[in-house]
Amino acid sequence: MSEEKDNVPDSKEPFMFFDTSHLRTDEIFLRLERTSEADPEKRKAPSYHFNICRVSDGLEIGMIDFRVGNTQETFFDGNIGYFLFPSQRGNHYSGKACLLLFNLARMHNMNYLYITCSPDNYASRRTCEWAGGKLEAIIELPTDADMYWRGERQKCLYFFNLVPDKVTAGEKPFTYRQVGISSFFLKGDICWTPSPHTLETVENGFLLCSDGKSGGVFREIPETHAHLPVISHSRMLIIPGLTDLHVHAPQFAMRALGMDMELLEWLNKNAFPEEAKYAEIEYAKKAYGHFVRHVKRGPNTRLCVFSTLHVPGTLLLMDLLEESGLVSLVGKVNMDRNCPDYLREGDGAAATMEWLETFYKCRGEGRYKNTSPIITPRFIPSCTDELLKKLAEIQKKHALPLQSHLSENPEEIKWVKELWPNSKNYANAYEMAGLLEGPTVMAHCVWSDESEMDILAEKGVYVVHCPQSNMNLSSGIAPVRRFLERGIPVGLGSDVAGGAHTSIFRAISDAIQVSKLRRDGKALTLEEAFYMGSAGGGAFFAKAVGGTEAGAAGSFEPGWDFDAVVIDDSEFASPVRRNLRERLERVVYLSDDRHVKAKYVRGISIL
């Protein structure tokens, strides 16, 4: 998350009011009545108070105030408050006065501001919309707010982006933290899976965010927390953020191409030539920008990502992900054999150290809060024994997690056996190289047998089930039911571009569908698949700390990171009233990014 400093007046500098005589149009002008200084004790911002006057005859037609910066006062009252005499309404005078104040706000280096109004004040709501505001939320006021005692209960919060080039969708700031409110409730229809067998649902309930962590779900606001604001998403579904535990960011630009090939052919013809392009930083900037913006709009809040072997491109991807507010583990890929010459590393270990040293230096400067490195040998065939062993040393030295591919395809497994003839199986080859000692995620595991599962269970390896990719590349269907029976942790992955869709909703529905085709046990239930896509994969982040400040996500049980996604499923209404489980199932199968209305990561609104 980028630190938004511009919007708050620098407390070290004395605040300066500007000359306002230029605030006029052909129709109206703003006449300054008075200014008032900040009052830090009452959390009041410095403010201007104007009369709105008509140019033609100088007549006073209303009033407008402008509060500079963000304080608790401006959060509930907004940065701008206005009143127009009733006889003057209908000419957009209030909206035009707001536009004039936006210029003044820019002079104060504000990149955005808020205007609030009561939900039943339709005139004011129309003004906000006319002036370009976006309704961000309807907040229920806490009982200790001044306005609560004046009889107000709710406020519409309109967001105005004053510098669209600077405050892009990816960098939208969030004021709760800035005004010292890091705890609040979300109100709506809440669903989550505390275990693979249980779906908890609370209709019209309250989900508590307490300093970026979940404080649990309540049917009524507890007396002890009545002072907290409530952001209302009434009649919408609120679910935990989903985790894409295996995705190749550089393949996003070529997703849904070559879907009629099998793995090794597809790698050589499609994936490798595309990944080579990321040596060019300009190409990487464009393509990774598309990827990050796309993921941000969808229901995933966390990802475990492969980049390419290029160090500058990998750091760029980490920067973009950090700015987006998503939480991620990002791996610079290693490969130094059995790959095209144009993608072969000379000294993969040295390049990995160069990447990590730059990362740690930047993190020391405060750049990365949500983004961490993960050691990423592409897979056994593409790394020499020497490189694998050096990576194991680096991993151990820096206490890093590791991600790779395992038992995706029978040909690949045979190949690994030839390369590591003394290994008992594919997982054992990683084990012999010393690479299963830390937190580990292994994608696919389609052909893992019981002896391989022994290793996965013993080492606590997270399996990433990527059903869409496994279909597209004819890999097969992973024995997920057996993993669950053996207590092996399982998350879901898009494996873009083996899979074409980034949304983990798609992976959830695919996982259920392919499990039916195995015909060797009970198919996966909605609860099990949803669990894997949320808490199952999100739990890896508690394990794979690697220096990130983030913890586990994907559940609303108290203490988990507050990652929540708000889905408007009103489009799927039916004549029959649906319960929350049914609504969730339909969202899994039918929704797309357009239905994602709000998204919170570690308690911060990022959409």
Ligand SMILES: [Zn+2]
């Ligand atoms: Zn993959």
